[in-house]
């Protein structure tokens with residue numbers, strides 16, 4: 001099901017009426033390969049796929065239907081609004097930011113999504129012990145995200161945080177790998193007692 005929540009003051013009920021289950025959020029899901037493969041591997045989890053591109057989301061919705069996936073909800077949402085106030089505290093077990101726009105030019109770098117503030121917003125929506133997973137082919141952006149995570153008081157490294165999703169790749173990741181590029185991934189977990197800043 002596709003929900004349009006851009007430029008609204010909506011606060012989601014992230015389970016969309018389902019009984020409690022682990023919920024994962026793919027921010028900027030694009031063509032949806034990662035979110036849909038995740039949903040297929042884990043039918044007992046709810047997968048939220050969010051993107052600003054409505055046309056892409058409509059295609060992802062059709063693919064989910066064709067594959068008979070009932071544990072997917074698609075959000076036309078702006079990531080900043082989504083993690084800023086549209087998703088309630090402590091409701092997401094794992095959040096993914098995969099191949100976000102890297103804004104490689106110096107003068108555009110301040111358009112990058114992953115900032116200290118963004119990490120704080122992610123910490124707010126994660127359940128205690130929840131995982132933030134990010135990846136990008138753009139090495140300087142990857143290193144910047146790692147630096148933010150290492151300095152952020154809410155997060156600690158979680159090298160085992162991705163074991164269960166080995167082999168699930170995004171469309172962009174496959175594209176970069178086909179060109180011989182490496183796409184490093186990292187995972188950080190909120191402190192088990194919960195992330196309160």
Ligand SMILES: C[S@@+](CC[C@H](N)C(=O)[O-])C[C@H]1O[C@@H](n2cnc3c(N)ncnc32)[C@H](O)[C@@H]1O
Pocket residue numbers: 027028029030031050051052053056077078079080098099100101170171172173
């Ligand atoms: C480079 S693509 C990566 C797509 C996918 N994660 C992958 O790896 O194949 C970035 C995606 O993020 C989406 N996007 C960019 N800014 C966004 C924002 N502020 N909120 C939600 N989605 C955003 C774009 O529409 C695009 O689909």
